[in-house]
Amino acid sequence: MHKLVLNKLVLNKLVLHKLVLRTLGVCLVAGAIAVPSVAGATDYKAGTIEIANPWARAVPKGATTAAGYVTIRNTGTEVDRLNDISSPVAAKIEVHRMTMDNGVMRMRPLGGALDIKPGETVVLKPQSLHLMMTSLKQPIQKGQPFKATLVFEKAGPVEVEFSVEAVGAPGPGAHDMHNMHDMHDMH
Numbered sequence: 001m002h003k004l005v006l007n008k009l010v011l012n013k014l015v016l017h018k019l020v021l022r023t024l025g026v027c028l029v030a031g032a033i034a035v036p037s038v039a040g041a042t043d044y045k046a047g048t049i050e051i052a053n054p055w056a057r058a059v060p061k062g063a064t065t066a067a068g069y070v071t072i073r074n075t076g077t078e079v080d081r082l083n084d085i086s087s088p089v090a091a092k093i094e095v096h097r098m099t100m101d102n103g104v105m106r107m108r109p110l111g112g113a114l115d116i117k118p119g120e121t122v123v124l125k126p127q128s129l130h131l132m133m134t135s136l137k138q139p140i141q142k143g144q145p146f147k148a149t150l151v152f153e154k155a156g157p158v159e160v161e162f163s164v165e166a167v168g169a170p171g172p173g174a175h176d177m178h179n180m181h182d183m184h185d186m187h
């Protein structure tokens, strides 16, 4: 019963998401549900910047884009800025923002660097800020982590490893929604 209700919700969101993206002609990201988990944190530290939970969603075969998520905390007293992200898996990675616009979910590049203010924790998560990897150079497959480098204005470059969760996974280490893939193929 619980599962049925959840599946229906997910399906609705997938349909909406795809329709919107198709209409706008922007990049396609695997369907999203908004229940991120904080389990299985892997922490990195550089200067006053702390990075936790880098993870990405696996994408179906042939997909050219994928979304990644990460939590960034600034424990310092000055603003820092995420200036660049790169990874061997994608030609380009940018920060995207997802917003509700008249009841329609849209996403677009942040347009400029991502600021992390003193004492602030910026959470990139499904249906919110995310890392958009485009022109994938290799498949993003469940259980096959990949490396990426986040370059901060003050903290400098930080190499992190992204875990890869199932297609449509709500968060890192969340229980496997084994039927998501089939549902994704339905439309």
Ligand SMILES: [Cu+2]
Pocket (backbone or CB within 6 Å): 027, 029, 096, 097, 107, 108, 130, 131, 132
């Ligand atoms: Cu995006």
